[in-house]
Amino acid sequence: MAAPGSExxxxxxxxxxGNAPLLRDLGAAQDEVAAASAWVQPLRDEIGRVIxxxxxxVERLLVALLADGHVLLEGVPGLAKTLxxxxxxxxxxxxxxxxxxTPDMLPADVVGTLVYNPRDGSFQTKHGPIFANLVLAxxxxxxxxxxxxxxxxxxQERQVTLGESTxxxxxxxxxxxxxxxxxxxxxxxxxxxxxxRFLLKVVVGYPSRSEEREILDRMTGPNPEALARxxxxxxxxxxxxxxxxxxxxxxxxxxxxxxxxxxTRDPEAHGIDVAPxxxxxxxxxxxxxxxxxxxxxxxxxxxxxxxxxxxxxxGMDVLRHRVSVNYEAEAENVTAEDxxxxxxxxxxxx
Numbered sequence: 001m002a003a004p005g006s007e008x009x010x011x012x013x014x015x016x017x018g019n020a021p022l023l024r025d026l027g028a029a030q031d032e033v034a035a036a037s038a039w040v041q042p043l044r045d046e047i048g049r050v051i052x053x054x055x056x057x058v059e060r061l062l063v064a065l066l067a068d069g070h071v072l073l074e075g076v077p078g079l080a081k082t083l084x085x086x087x088x089x090x091x092x093x094x095x096x097x098x099x100x101x102t103p104d105m106l107p108a109d110v111v112g113t114l115v116y117n118p119r120d121g122s123f124q125t126k127h128g129p130i131f132a133n134l135v136l137a138x139x140x141x142x143x144x145x146x147x148x149x150x151x152x153x154x155x156q157e158r159q160v161t162l163g164e165s166t167x168x169x170x171x172x173x174x175x176x177x178x179x180x181x182x183x184x185x186x187x188x189x190x191x192x193x194x195x196x197r198f199l200l201k202v203v204v205g206y207p208s209r210s211e212e213r214e215i216l217d218r219m220t221g222p223n224p225e226a227l228a229r230x231x232x233x234x235x236x237x238x239x240x241x242x243x244x245x246x247x248x249x250x251x252x253x254x255x256x257x258x259x260x261x262x263x264t265r266d267p268e269a270h271g272i273d274v275a276p277x278x279x280x281x282x283x284x285x286x287x288x289x290x291x292x293x294x295x296x297x298x299x300x301x302x303x304x305x306x307x308x309x310x311x312x313x314x315g316m317d318v319l320r321h322r323v324s325v326n327y328e329a330e331a332e333n334v335t336a337e338d339x340x341x342x343x344x345x346x347x348x349x350x
Contacts, residue, residue: 095132141189155197
């Protein structure tokens with residue numbers, strides 16, 4: 001006669017044997033993640049040597065870099081948005097270009113143009129500043145739509161078409177754009193198609209009082225910090241991206257990602273009372289972006305698998321600019337962030 005509980009122990013042992021290949025794969029992936037992420041903490045430390053505070057901003061810049069996505073930074077002037085991007089560029093040894101967007105710009109000022117040579121009657125290609133690894137589109141909402149749209153092909157296809165020729169952009173290639181939300185005069189709102197191509201939209205807030213005091217000491221001292229020293233190069237970043245693609249994501253986590261995005265389109269079907277405020281939900285690009293960003297977030301935590309908390313940690317930055325609210329929401333002071341928060345609260349976590 002079998003001992004009491006032996007049947008349950010037998011089932012548990014069989015389950016463990018069945019999961020053994022998965023555990024071995026996760027162990028190998030964990031070793032790969034540890035090797036590929038060895039530069040992450042030194043990079044954080046080096047950025048912190050220049051930038052005071054703004055830890056959430058730095059983490060999201062790293063997510064965008066690792067997930068091969070673009071990032072839109074929104075905040076009032078003086079919050080070190082530009083300095084953060086310039087510091088990151090110096091630390092990753094990428095070619096950095098800053099484009100100051102102005103109302104009188106032309107698309108050729110961004111992507112380049114064909115220059116006529118009267119000596120032999122030929123046209124020569126002149127590349128614009130977009131041909132760099134990290135491109136800072138500073139105050140992007142100050143340029144008109146025809147200039148903003150010049151970035152669309154570069155952001156989506158990683159290439160630029162000039163005349164009849166298509167020119168690939170260097171890898172890695174990241175557009176990091178900033179915009180000032182408090183000024184309306186002389187600005188042009190980004191079109192929805194442009195906004196949707198940003199992996200993340202990060203809202204940058206004020207530093208704490210202690211951080212601001214440290215900023216005062218650093219920037220008014222005899223030796224203010226210079227730019228960051230090199231920590232990793234493009235090859236290291238591309239190797240990390242390959243490791244991230246191998247991270248394990250359970251089917252239940254994938255279903256959770258899809259449920260969140262679907263709830264932005266049809267909240268009523270998920271029992272969430274925000275339908276009267278939603279004009280347009282997130283596109284399928286949001287599903288892919290949320291998955292990529294969650295994998296990158298898990299990688300930054302040193303894990304070889306993705307949890308629902310990873311999705312929640314980065315979800316607001318992925319979805320806040322992809323959910324459009326209507327006039328009724330504006331009249332009742334309901335923002336897209338409020339809608340996304342209710343969706344995260346209303347969808348069951350696996």
